[in-house]
Each structure stands twice: as C-alpha cells, then as structure tokens.
Amino acid sequence: MQEGRILLADDHPLIREGLQMAIRIRHPQYMVDAADSIAAAEDLARRRKPYKLLVLDYRMSDCNGFNGLFRMQHALHDTPIALLSAYTQPPIIATARALGAAGFLSKSQPLDELVRNVDLLLAGQKVFPDVIEVPSDIADLNARLQSLSPAQARVLSALASGHLNKQIAADLDLTEATVKAHLTSIFRKLGVTNRLQAMLAIRPVLDPFAES
Known part of the structure; x- marks a missing residue:
C-alpha cells in the first residue's frame, strides 16, 4: 500500500536517478518524484503535495546557497527538507540546521549510506554530521x-x-x-x-x- 510521496530535487542526472532508484527499491511503499530544478520542484509541490520528505540539492542551476531551501520551505511548509551537497563546510551545515533543515547529506557518501540516512529522516530523526564552531x-x-x-x-x-x-x-x-x-x-x-x-x-x- 502506498504510504505517501518523497520528492528528490537535484540537477545532476546521475545522482538524481541513482538515489531515486535506490529509495524506490528500499521503500516501495513510497512514490519517489524527481525534479531537476527548483522551479520543477515547486511545480511538483503545487500539484502533488503533501510530501513525506524532500531531499534537496544545495545548489542547482536556478538557485544559489540557501535560496532553494527558503523557496521549498515556502512551497511545502511542514515537509521535512534534507539538503544534499558536495559542499560540507561547517558554517554551511550549521546554517542549514539553524534554518530548519531536517538533515544535511554529503554527496561523497556511498549510496547505501545515503539511503540509510533517508530511512532515519523518514522516521522523523534529524541527520547532521558533527560540525566545528561556527564563525x-x-x-x-x-x-x-x-x-x-x-x-x-x-x-x-x-x-x-x-x-x-x-x-x-x-x-x-x-x-x-x-x-x-x-x-x-x-x-x-x-x-x-x-x-x-x-x-x-x-x-x-x-x-x-x-x-x-
């Protein structure tokens, strides 16, 4: 039985499609939608919400920095949002947490580890690496x-x-x-x-x- 939808937004096809397939295999009870831009993610949010979880690329072609997080918080309201990024500087991670993100996932993580982190996020847990002191x-x-x-x-x-x-x-x-x-x-x-x-x-x- 379908339990809801997960939204994955990333403009790198290999990462987007690989993670989408891995989540579908691990969680067949969820529909996994994918978007290659913030604009496409906003459109899906309007047409298909509510979503159980959004995994959002930190930087895409039509957004910079945390603007994408701001926009998707605006579009999805209470849906947990985890950022996915190749940038792992401590100030970025700490800022993501302060802005209400549910997690921060590194693109350098193996795919199976990313999926395990998605498991934790779906269970309502926060997923952040340890960070050092923020400026x-x-x-x-x-x-x-x-x-x-x-x-x-x-x-x-x-x-x-x-x-x-x-x-x-x-x-x-x-x-x-x-x-x-x-x-x-x-x-x-x-x-x-x-x-x-x-x-x-x-x-x-x-x-x-x-x-x-």
Whole structure:
C-alpha cells in the first residue's frame, strides 16, 4: 500500500536517478518524484503535495546557497527538507540546521549510506554530521533567524524569493496588513529597518560564498 510521496530535487542526472532508484527499491511503499530544478520542484509541490520528505540539492542551476531551501520551505511548509551537497563546510551545515533543515547529506557518501540516512529522516530523526564552531557573525545571524516564528520564517522565505507584499499575502493566505506586521517584526529581529537591509543581512545565508 502506498504510504505517501518523497520528492528528490537535484540537477545532476546521475545522482538524481541513482538515489531515486535506490529509495524506490528500499521503500516501495513510497512514490519517489524527481525534479531537476527548483522551479520543477515547486511545480511538483503545487500539484502533488503533501510530501513525506524532500531531499534537496544545495545548489542547482536556478538557485544559489540557501535560496532553494527558503523557496521549498515556502512551497511545502511542514515537509521535512534534507539538503544534499558536495559542499560540507561547517558554517554551511550549521546554517542549514539553524534554518530548519531536517538533515544535511554529503554527496561523497556511498549510496547505501545515503539511503540509510533517508530511512532515519523518514522516521522523523534529524541527520547532521558533527560540525566545528561556527564563525561568530554566522552564529549571530542564525540566532536571529531562529527567533523568527514559523509564520515570520515563511514571510521571510517569500521575501527572499523576491515576492512583493501583495503576492506574499496571496500565497500564504494572509492579509497585506498581516504581512506588513510580520515584516515589521522580522526587521526588528534582524536589526534592520527595511527590505533591502533585510536582504543584505541574510545574504551570507542565501549564498555563503557571495563574499569569497
């Protein structure tokens, strides 16, 4: 009996197709959908959700850094999202955890190990490698982001995707007044006063390599 769907989003065909097949073999009770871009994943989310789990490539052709995570959190709301990446720098892993990811999987892991980690994620566990101390500026930003309520995080996610207040309100089924109230709280918690400053403040999260 089918128990639900899993979504796999990765723009590398070999990784995407190999992991998709391995998960299907291990979990025949789940339908495993695959997308090669964030746009395709968003389309599947609109048409086929709810999903039990999303395994999301950290960087794809139409997103940079954590923008993909923001966008898919916006599209899937409560679905656990695990990031899959060849980048395993501790600040990236720590930031992923702070932003609400359910796990961080390395593309250097053997396929059978990746599937075992998917097992843990489906069981509701968090899956992260051990990380060393995070730089203080990232730690401070993480703390500010963690202080956001779930509703505020969804509004910030939409803002990071370039949406205006009217579109955010329509997408999240809110009034524009409520969106403005959330933005006021978000700006206060981030220590900024407007949208541009907010985007600059979270730039290290949207793309940790922007300044490298």
